[in-house]
Amino acid sequence: MSPSWLTVFPDNIRSLLSALPPSVFGGLEEIRIREGRPLEINAGGRFCYLTSEGGMTLDAAKAFMPSKQECNRLLDLITNHSLYTMEEELRKGFITIEGGHRIGLAGRTVLGGGKVEHLRDISGYNVRLAREIKGLANTLLPQILDFKHKSVLHTLILSPPQQGKTTLIRDLARQISSGTWRHPEARWPGMKVGIIDERSEIAGSKRGVPSFDVGPRTDVMDGCPKAEGMMMMIRSMSPDVLIVDEIGRSEDVDALAEALHAGVRVIATAHGSNVDDLSSRPAMSRLLECSFFQMYAVLKRTDQGMAFRLWDDKRRRVQLPDGPAREAKGREVNA
Numbered sequence: 001m002s003p004s005w006l007t008v009f010p011d012n013i014r015s016l017l018s019a020l021p022p023s024v025f026g027g028l029e030e031i032r033i034r035e036g037r038p039l040e041i042n043a044g045g046r047f048c049y050l051t052s053e054g055g056m057t058l059d060a061a062k063a064f065m066p067s068k069q070e071c072n073r074l075l076d077l078i079t080n081h082s083l084y085t086m087e088e089e090l091r092k093g094f095i096t097i098e099g100g101h102r103i104g105l106a107g108r109t110v111l112g113g114g115k116v117e118h119l120r121d122i123s124g125y126n127v128r129l130a131r132e133i134k135g136l137a138n139t140l141l142p143q144i145l146d147f148k149h150k151s152v153l154h155t156l157i158l159s160p161p162q163q164g165k166t167t168l169i170r171d172l173a174r175q176i177s178s179g180t181w182r183h184p185e186a187r188w189p190g191m192k193v194g195i196i197d198e199r200s201e202i203a204g205s206k207r208g209v210p211s212f213d214v215g216p217r218t219d220v221m222d223g224c225p226k227a228e229g230m231m232m233m234i235r236s237m238s239p240d241v242l243i244v245d246e247i248g249r250s251e252d253v254d255a256l257a258e259a260l261h262a263g264v265r266v267i268a269t270a271h272g273s274n275v276d277d278l279s280s281r282p283a284m285s286r287l288l289e290c291s292f293f294q295m296y297a298v299l300k301r302t303d304q305g306m307a308f309r310l311w312d313d314k315r316r317r318v319q320l321p322d323g324p325a326r327e328a329k330g331r332e333v334n335a
Contacts, residue, residue, distance in 0.1 A: 195242075
């Protein structure tokens with residue numbers, strides 16, 4: 001059975017993707033379509049181009065080149081034949097489709113008052129496929145438990161783009177909500193989790209209902225700006241733990257501070273290669289100064305899976321229980 005995301009592609013591009021070997025097709029992460037330029041895929045972190053015969057090549061000159069008509073057809077399918085209803089998404093530069101798959105857009109911007117009002121003449125598309133990997137958080141979760149309060153520590157997960165942050169927090173939500181703590185001394189029940197899903201990527205909601213397994217005690221605020229969504233969730237659903245992706249603006253930091261005062265634990269992600277990166281960003285440096293987060297996890301993708309290193313709120317390297325501080329591996333396995 002073909003995945004639903006295939007239906008957003010024009011017939012000929014869909015055929016090329018469907019002809020890929022199962023090992024490649026199953027590992028697809030990105031599909032990049034640029035008008036008049038090579039059709040590119042990223043499978044398992046490895047990039048290549050597709051040929052018009054359905055093969056793969058590293059030679060751009062031999063690649064299939066999507067035409068203007070094919071790109072226009074792609075946009076028509078992505079927007080469900082109703083471009084005007086997607087004006088807000090076009091202004092932000094991405095559209096999220098059913099299943100939490102995000103399609104980044106590139107083209108000509110239309111400005112108003114010095115700000116982007118619209119995106120037109122779209123000629124570049126980056127289809128980022130969302131995946132559910134149950135068990136990805138198995139190694140990290142026991143390291144961020146708060147045994148004194150029978151909860152989790154305020155945790156910030158850092159990494160450059162495309163290292164698996166969103167997939168990781170999706171599994172963290174599932175395990176925290178279900179009380180799957182992965183530690184013999186953690187015997188408290190699952191907790192109420194609130195996900196602020198501004199881009200509809202974490203839960204992949206369709207008409208408000210998550211398409212991914214985010215746990216039995218999880219509520220999702222879908223398509224809402226992070227700062228406003230955190231306050232709405234605290235007022236309306238009284239979560240024990242808030243999970244939010246890609247913080248970075250000043251209003252995000254203000255909302256996190258409000259969550260702290262409300263007694264809600266927070267697990268968030270942000271872009272960065274290490275903890276020191278935060279100090280160069282005005283809004284994020286405030287979090288460092290006030291020691292808001294109790295634990296920092298820095299992710300790095302490897303051929304063996306997801307690796308992470310931990311630092312505490314004093315920016316000291318955390319020694320993991322089985323020996324000297326090292327890289328801990330998160331395997332892509334079923335829980």
